[in-house]
Amino acid sequence: MKSRGLVIGLAILGLLLLLVMWGVGVYNRMVGLDESVRSAWSQVENQYQRRADLIPNLVETVKGYAAQEKSVFTEVAEARARVGQITVTKEVLEDPDAFAKFQQAQDGLSSALSRLLAVAENYPELKSNENFMALQNQLEGTENRITVARKGYNDVVQSFNTTVRTFPGSLIAGLTGFRQKAYFTAKEGSDVAPSVKF
Numbered sequence: 001m002k003s004r005g006l007v008i009g010l011a012i013l014g015l016l017l018l019l020v021m022w023g024v025g026v027y028n029r030m031v032g033l034d035e036s037v038r039s040a041w042s043q044v045e046n047q048y049q050r051r052a053d054l055i056p057n058l059v060e061t062v063k064g065y066a067a068q069e070k071s072v073f074t075e076v077a078e079a080r081a082r083v084g085q086i087t088v089t090k091e092v093l094e095d096p097d098a099f100a101k102f103q104q105a106q107d108g109l110s111s112a113l114s115r116l117l118a119v120a121e122n123y124p125e126l127k128s129n130e131n132f133m134a135l136q137n138q139l140e141g142t143e144n145r146i147t148v149a150r151k152g153y154n155d156v157v158q159s160f161n162t163t164v165r166t167f168p169g170s171l172i173a174g175l176t177g178f179r180q181k182a183y184f185t186a187k188e189g190s191d192v193a194p195s196v197k198f
Contacts, residue, residue, distance in 0.1 A: 026172045033160040040153040041093065047146040048083070048106065054142060055080055057114070058135045062116060065126035069119045072112075079105075099182035107187045109137045109140075113139070119198040150184045162185050 059073055084107045092098040120126050120182065129134070161180045163169040173179070 010195050022168075023172055026169055027176055030160075030163055030169065030176070030178050031174060033156070033163055034178065035151070036156045037093070037160050038090075039090070040149070040156040043090065043149040044146070044153050047142060047149045048143075051109075051113075051139065051146065052080060054139050055109075056136060058113075058132075058139060059116065061129065061132045062067045062120055062123075062126060062133060065123045065129070066119055072115050072119050073103045076109075076112045083109050087120045089181065094181055100185075103184060110187075126140040154183050157183055 059076055062069070062178060064075060068178055086092075086102050086105055088099075094101060099154050120132065120136075164173040164180055
């Protein structure tokens with residue numbers, strides 16, 4: 001009888017050990033995915049920083065040709081300042097409203113840059129300036145890199161959120177404090193095609 005109790009005790013202990021090992025495995029997977037989200041996010045930030053660094057040179061180049069467009073320059077400077085005021089922390093990535101504010105500031109900067117480039121269209125000598133053309137090409141390349149980095153971030157967030165929301169990951173996430181991350185979404189109104197008139 002004593003050996004039967006020992007076998008049952010060892011079986012229960014073995015089962016508990018397997019359960020703990022399984023939980024540790026799920027937790028470690030979430031940690032890995034969380035680190036992937038952070039890594040993908042740092043790539044997004046790198047590209048946003050690259051864009052922010054290009055802006056002053058672009059503005060100065062345009063100013064040399066279009067000094068009377070002061071309101072556009074001011075708008076770009078203000079949009080860049082708004083972007084610089086937002087620090088993205090782990091909490092922001094997990095708070096859809098805070099993340100939306102960050103995205104809105106970045107969209108505002110993109111819009112201001114578009115207006116700056118539209119101003120350049122009115123100055124043929126500026127459009128042929130080598131420095132302006134190089135900066136414009138770098139900016140276009142950076143915008144493409146931002147798009148790629150945002151897609152990469154969303155892909156990693158999808159994997160993370162799926163793990164956090166599905167069982168048994170949701171159980172471990174609830175016990176260890178992992179929360180869903182926010183996605184980048186399309187800018188409001190981007191689903192409507194612009195009208196083109198000739």
